[in-house]
Amino acid sequence: MISLRRSIDLSIGSISSSKMRSVLTTLGIIIGVAAVIANVSLGASFNEFFNDEIGAVGSNFIVIYSQGVNVFFDKEIDLIRNTPGVEGVSPVNQQMARVTYLSTSRQIDIQGVIEDYGEVANLKMDAGSFLSDKDQFVAVLGSEVAYEKFDKKVSVKNPIEITFRREDGGVVTQKFIVKGIIQDPNTAFVQTGVEPEIRIFIPINTMNQMLGKDDYGGFFIKASSLDTVRETADEIDNRLARNLGVSTRELENDDTKPYVMFDQIDAIEQTDQVSTALTSLLTSVALISLIVGSIGIMNIMLVTVTERTREIGLMKSLGYTRKDVLTLFLIESTILSLLGGICGTALGIGVAFIANYFLDLPNVFPVNQILIGFIVSILVGLVAGIYPANKAAQMDPVEAFRHE
Incomplete structure (x- = not known):
């Protein structure tokens, strides 16, 4: 029985003697593994990108909108503010209005909020500052409103x-001074309905005075941490429902x-579903390439067995056992798949890195999944080599010598 080291030396010698055949054999594995690694990495990068975009909308946010009028008042603000796990809350009113700057008028979404909204919604200022609770007739503009909506760019001051058009049909107009301009959070792919770049923010008390109302359309809330968002949201839901007369039995029925x-957890789960489905689809296609590569290894190894029939006969006549021949050919196929796995992993990471650069995605390379892809490539080569190796091991030495 030959040693494992000797078997490895013989296998490497066989591979080296037929370089072109070896390259063609490993090519299918290289392409398959590269496709799997690249798609897994791209999926993880997209997932991280979506989570970053959601985080730009707000920190640990919870959003509530009423489905009617006269639902939320000041007592609901106090109820939410006193709920365990709530770090900040801002009431919100929202209505389309005609906004005029110089001689240009546009229909723009106006949101009435309080000072806390800036922190709750994780807003970053491009110029000026956000609203304070002492402000009255001042406005903060989203970057798209300030820089693109009108014929000339709007500046601070x-x-x-x-x-506004009031519910009674009357029209009320008021001049506001621009206090600040909000930086674009660049959430092009994740839309949550609270995008600040397309809105104008004014003090909610001023907005309610103009509209002749005293209720609120909803709340934007910040939980103390992402881990407690769902727990805090459930507690707020229970308290609001009880306060508004919704029975416990109807609580689960929206x-x-x-x-x-x-x-935020709802938004993350939705994007996770999208990215997981996309990754699964692309990885499935890549796995097909890996299977095709394994078939390629099997075909080449079968050809190799046929070409080396006389050599196998000589080996058996010199005392090599069936197990020795089987081991020799299995090691050869494993080495080929190992080389293909190494090259394919490096190529897949390189392709993902380049794709992330051009798509402006974060570089995320899940080590566990990459390692699994690498191990699978070795197993694929091993499995693909079993049949050819077994065929070689079962050859009769006399018949092998007679082979032309």
């Missing part, structure tokens, strides 16, 4: 006019509640 709510 510029006056704008906002015209259609019976006069409000809807979602949180």
Whole structure:
């Protein structure tokens, strides 16, 4: 019985003597492994990208919108603010209005908020500052509104006019001074309905005075941490439902509640589903390439067995056992798949890195999944070599010598 080291030396010698055949054999594995690694890495990068975009919308946020009028008032703000796990809350009113700057008028979404909204929504200022609770007739503009909506860019301290249509049909117009401009959070792929770049923010008390109302359309809430978002949201839901007369039995039925709510975990779960489905689809296609590569190894190894029939006969006549021949050919196929796995892993990481650069994605390379892909490539080569190796091991030495 030959030693393992001797078997490895013989296998390497055989591979080296037929370089072109060896390269063609490993090519299928290289392409398959590279495709798997690249797709897994891209999926993880997209997932991280989506999570970053959601984080740009707000920190540990919970959003509540009423499904009617006269649902939320000051007592609901106090109820939410006193809920364990709540770090900040801002009431929100929202309505389209005609906004005039110089001689240009546009229909723009106006949101009435309080000072806490800036922190809760994780807003970053491009110029000026956000609203304070002492402000009255000042406005903070989203970057798209300030820089793209009008014929000329709007700057801090510029006056704008906002015209609301009240529920009684009347029209009210008021001049506001621009206090700040919000930086674009660049959330092009994740839309949550709270995108600040397309809105104008004014003090909610001022907005309610103009509209002649005293209720709120909803709340934007910040939980103390991402880990407690769902728990905090559930507690807020229970307290609001009890306060608004929703029975415990109807609590789970969103259609019976006069409000809807979602949180950061909901948004993350939705994007996770999208990225997981995309990764699974791409990885499935890549695995097909890996299977095709394994078939390639099997075919080449079968050809190799045929070409080396006389050599196998000579080996057996010199005392090599069936197990020795089987081991020799299995090691040869394993080495080929190992080389293919190494090259394919390096190529896959390189392709993912380049794709992330051009797609402006974070570089995320899940080591566990990459390692699994690498191990699978070795197993694929081993499995693909079993049949050819077994065929070689079962050859009769006399018949092998007679082979032309």
